[in-house]
Amino acid sequence: MSTAYATNTSNLVDVTFWFVAIIFLVILLLILYFFLAKTAKKGPKNKEIKMAKKYYLDRNLYIAIIKVFEEYYVTLVTSDSTEVLRKLNNEEVEEITKENLNFVDTLSKVLKREKTPKEKEDKKSKK
Structure with a gap:
């Protein structure tokens, strides 16, 4: 065995x-x-729907310009919902999209701005 x-x-x-x-x-x-x-x-990925611009109002609240097919809409987006505010026409879309400032342009505008009278007084009092 x-x-x-x-x-x-x-x-x-x-x-x-x-x-x-x-x-x-x-x-x-x-x-x-x-x-x-x-x-x-x-x-x-969806080519028919695209977010063109986003403007934050708060951390969970922003206004977005959304392109759906060939039409643009202004929407209010919160953490819970999205609401279409109105439809944009072509002239408004062109005006919004051409306003494409970069960081350097924005910074130079802030640095070149005129000081308010209060800021001038504060500067004089510090000397």
């Missing part, structure tokens, strides 16, 4: 195989998680 006993080397091979398989599975799940997290942040 022959009995088959497991040898030490076969147990070691089984444990090593399962250890490598589990490590491989964890790495595969991490790659899948990071891929899905990256795509979920971007959101779905």
Whole structure:
């Protein structure tokens, strides 16, 4: 009567195989998680709907100019809802989109502005 006993080397091979398989599975799940997290942040891509401008009023409240197909709308967006305020005509859209100041232009305007009489008095009193 022959009995088959497991040898030490076969147990070691089984444990090593399962250890490598589990490590491989964890790495595969991490790659899948990071891929899905990256795509979920971007959101779905849609060429028909686009946000042209966004003006923040508060942290959770802003006015957005949204392009839907070939029409532009002014919307009020809160953390809970979105409401269309009105539709814009082509002249208004051109006026809003041409107003594209960059940071350097804005900074130079602030630095070049005239001081108010109160600011002049404060400056004189500090001397």
